[in-house]
Amino acid sequence: MSKIICVSDISTYAGQEVQIQGWVYNRTDKGKLCFLLVRDGTGFVQCVAFKGDLPEELFDQIMRIPQESSVIITGAVREDKRAPGIPGGYEVGIKDLKIVQAAEADYPMALKDHGVDFALDHRHLWLRMQSQWAILRVRATVMAATREWLDTNGFVEMSTPILTPAAAEGTTTLFETEYFDEGKAYLAQTGQLYNEANIFSFGKVYCFGPTFRAEKSKTRRHLTEFWMLEPEMAFCDLDGLMEIEEQMVTHIIQRVLRDRKPELVSLGRDLAKIESIKPPFPRISYDDAAKMLNDLYQKETDPEKKELLKFDWGIDFGAPHETAITQQFDKPVFVYGYPSAVKAFYMEPWPGRPEVCKSVDLLAPEGYGEICGGSERISDHNALLARIHKEGLPEEAFKWYLELRKYGSVPHSGFGMGVERVTAWLCGIEHIREAIPFPRTIKRVYP
Numbered sequence: 001m002s003k004i005i006c007v008s009d010i011s012t013y014a015g016q017e018v019q020i021q022g023w024v025y026n027r028t029d030k031g032k033l034c035f036l037l038v039r040d041g042t043g044f045v046q047c048v049a050f051k052g053d054l055p056e057e058l059f060d061q062i063m064r065i066p067q068e069s070s071v072i073i074t075g076a077v078r079e080d081k082r083a084p085g086i087p088g089g090y091e092v093g094i095k096d097l098k099i100v101q102a103a104e105a106d107y108p109m110a111l112k113d114h115g116v117d118f119a120l121d122h123r124h125l126w127l128r129m130q131s132q133w134a135i136l137r138v139r140a141t142v143m144a145a146t147r148e149w150l151d152t153n154g155f156v157e158m159s160t161p162i163l164t165p166a167a168a169e170g171t172t173t174l175f176e177t178e179y180f181d182e183g184k185a186y187l188a189q190t191g192q193l194y195n196e197a198n199i200f201s202f203g204k205v206y207c208f209g210p211t212f213r214a215e216k217s218k219t220r221r222h223l224t225e226f227w228m229l230e231p232e233m234a235f236c237d238l239d240g241l242m243e244i245e246e247q248m249v250t251h252i253i254q255r256v257l258r259d260r261k262p263e264l265v266s267l268g269r270d271l272a273k274i275e276s277i278k279p280p281f282p283r284i285s286y287d288d289a290a291k292m293l294n295d296l297y298q299k300e301t302d303p304e305k306k307e308l309l310k311f312d313w314g315i316d317f318g319a320p321h322e323t324a325i326t327q328q329f330d331k332p333v334f335v336y337g338y339p340s341a342v343k344a345f346y347m348e349p350w351p352g353r354p355e356v357c358k359s360v361d362l363l364a365p366e367g368y369g370e371i372c373g374g375s376e377r378i379s380d381h382n383a384l385l386a387r388i389h390k391e392g393l394p395e396e397a398f399k400w401y402l403e404l405r406k407y408g409s410v411p412h413s414g415f416g417m418g419v420e421r422v423t424a425w426l427c428g429i430e431h432i433r434e435a436i437p438f439p440r441t442i443k444r445v446y447p
């Protein structure tokens with residue numbers, strides 16, 4: 001029996017007879033030749049049936065095989081530069097084909113354009129499409145590269161709870177649930193507060209898991225359930241934080257370029273735009289970003305675009321502002337020192353400027369905008385208590401969090417990176433809903 005191989009390894013089997021287990025993605029025929037594009041989870045490969053080589057009955061069966069039928073193919077691998085597929089450049093001359101299950105003929109996600117709602121309703125099948133397969137392979141590599149960098153740089157992975165007693169990132173995006181006799185509990189918007197406890201035992205930690213925001217906004221950057229990576233470091237200030245973000249994001253880009261180039265190419269991604277990204281990333285203050293926006297506003301001649309660029313010091317950036325800023329740079333850019341009023345309660349005030357905080361967002365180029373948000377945290381007990389009161393947050397729920405500032409408090413910092421935002425940017429796709437296997441948005445919890 002010939003060896004069962006992965007399509008991703010096909011180049012190492014040129015000239016050998018192999019077996020491929022997978023699904024028929026597409027079929028085209030040209031007289032005595034029938035081409036099957038077969039996918040096996042690791043890649044896509046062209047398999048060719050030649051009428052003269054096969055028993056008549058088998059050839060006929062191959063000519064009629066429905067899309068998505070599961071098959072086991074035996075054949076010889078040969079190099080052919082023109083052969084389509086991922087990685088491509090090799091094809092299999094079919095010697096035998098066993099149908100595991102012949103798919104029903106009415107496959108809903110036939111290879112043609114579908115409306116977005118139809119595709120989302122059929123997400124369980126849409127996942128099989130080459131574009132979706134490519135995006136989610138990139139996503140998995142983003143996650144693996146993230147862990148790889150943190151694990152080799154002294155960070156300890158901590159799992160933080162998903163059921164939590166209070167809001168951490170604003171009270172307007174909370175999902176709430178009844179919690180036995182304890183009253184209300186909320187799905188975690190962040191694991192950060194717990195990681196601030198963890199650093200006092202482990203120094204450098206991270207959590208990596210699903211995060212929930214009842215976002216009322218319907219934008220191409222927001223999901224209600226997304227995956228966030230959150231590192232937190234003791235004895236780390238705002239500059240140290242930017243260093244770490246820069247190194248980690250650079251590592252993610254390098255690893256994706258090393259391992260997922262065929263996927264990016266299949267998505268039509270302009271590789272030069274990410275290959276050229278090298279540290280250091282520019283660091284600009286919110287004040288300078290505000291000036292930049294005002295200059296762009298002055299220069300803009302299109303009245304509609306001008307209106308979108310309108311900006312007054314003190315407000316948070318909207319998507320058009322972030323887009324305009326990122327278009328001035330060809331790599332990710334740090335914007336630091338936002339007004340405290342538009343950021344979370346736990347951020348350390350700027351020395352001598354209490355209206356500004358030691359926060360930093362990392363904005364991705366090409367208009368993608370915020371991929372990481374972080375800050376130095378308030379390390380003084382009384383200053384933190386005052387902020388909690390000012391925000392009208394329940395002091396009781398934060399008792400444990402305040403206590404961290406009583407026993408060996410240190411300057412500390414951390415950030416959160418949205419996995420789907422990074423994936424969407426690296427893949428060059430329009431909407432982050434394609435960057436997670438089963439997206440949850442304001443209008444969707446099915447399938």
Ligand code: 4AD
Pocket residue numbers: 169189190191192213215221222223224226228230231370371372373374375414415416417418419420421
């Ligand atoms: O800026 P955010 O809200 O920061 C925090 O939650 C901090 N507690 C993180 C920390 O310091 N440990 O979210 C961090 C990142 C954003 O930059 C963005 O990439 C992503 O999480 N994000 C979302 N991604 C998809 N859908 C949403 N609704 C998102 N909200 C935030």
Ligand code: MG
Pocket residue numbers: 361370372373
């Ligand atoms: Mg943010």
